[in-house]
Amino acid sequence: MAFIVFSGHPSSGKSLLAARLQKMVQEEGRACLVISEESLGLTRDGCYSDARSEKVARGQLKAEVERCIGRQHVVILDSMNAIKGYRYELYCLARGAAVRYCMVHVDTPIETCRTWNEARPADARYATAVFADLAGRFERPDSRQRWDAPLFTVRPAAAEGEAEVQAQLRAVLVSALDLAQHADREPGSEGRPVPPASRALAPTIATTNARLSSTNLLHEIDRGAHQVMDAISAAQELRPGGAPGTVQFSGEIPSLRMDRPMHVAELRRHKRAFLRLVTNLSLTKAPDAVTAQRMFVDYLADQLTQQ
Numbered sequence: 001m002a003f004i005v006f007s008g009h010p011s012s013g014k015s016l017l018a019a020r021l022q023k024m025v026q027e028e029g030r031a032c033l034v035i036s037e038e039s040l041g042l043t044r045d046g047c048y049s050d051a052r053s054e055k056v057a058r059g060q061l062k063a064e065v066e067r068c069i070g071r072q073h074v075v076i077l078d079s080m081n082a083i084k085g086y087r088y089e090l091y092c093l094a095r096g097a098a099v100r101y102c103m104v105h106v107d108t109p110i111e112t113c114r115t116w117n118e119a120r121p122a123d124a125r126y127a128t129a130v131f132a133d134l135a136g137r138f139e140r141p142d143s144r145q146r147w148d149a150p151l152f153t154v155r156p157a158a159a160e161g162e163a164e165v166q167a168q169l170r171a172v173l174v175s176a177l178d179l180a181q182h183a184d185r186e187p188g189s190e191g192r193p194v195p196p197a198s199r200a201l202a203p204t205i206a207t208t209n210a211r212l213s214s215t216n217l218l219h220e221i222d223r224g225a226h227q228v229m230d231a232i233s234a235a236q237e238l239r240p241g242g243a244p245g246t247v248q249f250s251g252e253i254p255s256l257r258m259d260r261p262m263h264v265a266e267l268r269r270h271k272r273a274f275l276r277l278v279t280n281l282s283l284t285k286a287p288d289a290v291t292a293q294r295m296f297v298d299y300l301a302d303q304l305t306q307q
Helices: 014-027 044-048 051-068 084-097 110-119 128-136 162-176 214-237 264-281 289-306
Strands: 002-008 032-036 074-078 100-106 151-154 245-247 256-258
Touching (some): 002 014, 002 084, 014 074, 014 162, 032 051, 044 051, 051 074, 051 084, 084 100, 100 162, 110 128, 151 162, 214 245, 214 264, 256 289, 264 289
Parallel strands (some): 032 074
Antiparallel strands (some): 245 256
């Protein structure tokens, strides 16, 4: 449905705004998940005390996003997302899932963030050294980059007050859920610029799983044909010397009517001819073992009819 990525300095108010946005999404009747370090049981200093811990934490967040993202609900990622390369990876996840995407930058002055951090309980704040390190290498989102667009900037510490923050969050909601038709009816919306529109991203070659190579595809076809041969051989063993009758296969493979037996040598000959036929026509006609099995059963049925 939609993927909303928060970004901002440590202790800038992201979690509070993410919770408020989640409530607004739910009030629209949509399911919404918030993914954060806290939701994964990670501690602030434990995540970002060193480069290795930070890399592991980012990997866990990304894996959870990849597991949850889809068209059934809105996913909000409540984290600093300070590295533009990492934000690009998140954008690729959204594109691969073909969902709407937008970036929310919580733009709080660094001194205010430091004050808010120090006011927190000891077990909920960043250590001074960790805070300074994270703040010093934060890479601000840039709307000129496709992975940072559309970009919404929310300033919870600005002088405009609560009403302006609410309007900024509403703009995010309108864009992420494609509620543009309702925007003009919002109280006090007159004269406000139209929020940037998000769009459902389309998967590309870079964001989708690669198709099987021709080598792997031939292996799948050969394996499917072998399974059909095994089933025929097992049916013939039940009626030695006679016709096996109707041979049933597992799954959705159609049954095969055999009025005469087919010995192993004949089955192998038919399999070789079938592989040559499929290879010469198009490998895309048999993308998996199940399709290969159906095709091979049809091929055997034709051979039985001809003889």
